[in-house]
Amino acid sequence: EPEVTQTPSHQVTQMGQEVILRCVPISNHLYFYWYRQILGQKVEFLVSFYNNEISEKSEIFDDQFSVERPDGSNFTLKIRSTKLEDSAMYFCASSGGVLAPGRETQYFGPGTRLLVL
């Protein structure tokens, strides 16, 4: 069964450093997403991406964050200058993009646990 993959599974970085989290969505999917979960808190939406541009972003997704689909398979989340509060589990997801929003099931990857020291 096709699945979303994410690398690395864990990342430790120093405050102020840039990190890039990588995702390979399911191959025929058109919509891509990033969510995050701070320890003990809810899974929160960050951004959705379609047709090589951001289709929606949350208030969390400020100028420090960017997303990119650098090639036909990868989808990346870059955090430009990490802060302590960026420590979280980051989930990538993808959906087919054929049906109406919400009716499309989003398929999630295993997550990248980011720790900012």
Place this chain on the structure above:
Amino acid sequence: AQSVTQPDIHITVSEGASLELRCNYSYGATPYLFWYVQSPGQGLQLLLKYFSGDTLVQGIKGFEAEFKRSQSSFNLRKPSVHWSDAAEYFCAVGPPTSGTYKYIFGTGTRLKVLA
């Protein structure tokens, strides 16, 4: 404001016992409803989903959920829990109309199964 509440942070049940995980939502219209499970080191796996129609939906691994509009609830049930069901369970809602794609998640319920 749109929100999803899972009132139980931790639940412990004995293997073979029945299980019910609660989920309540607050949304402007009846949203699409999902339950996901996360085992250690794994991604969020879809257990089941409700869009419309029969309010009792069947999912994978023997799980079912019932949508109750009057209670704004979508509780997950399993008649007999197996040790392999130990995991974290997330309820989520998706938008029934266009304009947004984001899911809203609850905080999750961590299930422990006693042998």
